[in-house]
Amino acid sequence: MTTVYSWRAKPDRIAEFAEWARGATAEAARFPGNLAATVVHNEDSRDFHVVHQFATRRQLRDWLDSPEREKWLRHARKLAATKTAQQHRTGLETWFHVPSEAAATMKPPPRWKMWLISLVAVYPLVLAFQAWVVPLTAAWPLWARSALFPVVLLTSMTYVVMPLVTRLLRRWL
Structure with a gap:
């Protein structure tokens, strides 16, 4: 199970948001069933895509509902201008999707x-x-x-x- 959260950092908080994203993914990586916790970010952008992959839907839910994640989210809200998208994917469509503002409204390929x-x-x-x-x-x-x-x-x-x-x-x- 894969979930992607896309955030846009405040213009003056990009470096802090990058540090937050590294810490949040490191925290998620310690959770049972975590397969990958990754941050996708281009240096010339304020957009950050935080990708979490867990072995099972239940293990992902445990992370999403955890007090540890809630602590990281409270901090993110201070650094982010907005959360631009939230996507949950399973199966092959995960391989065929790159998070972005435009892609948030696009369907996976046939x-x-x-x-x-x-x-x-x-x-x-x-x-x-x-x-x-x-x-x-x-x-x-x-x-x-x-x-x-x-x-x-x-x-x-x-x-x-x-x-x-x-x-x-x-x-x-």
């Missing part, structure tokens, strides 16, 4: 396009994994080999391949 791009992006990773990693792990127990594949594949897809592919194919999507 499912067939997401499927096609995912297939084209996954195939080279699977091929490389089979060629180079599988032979090195042949002596490992089945459970360990089986666990390694989704960890490598999903991490590569989420943090390397899909951000690049969706940026390159944005107009088509």
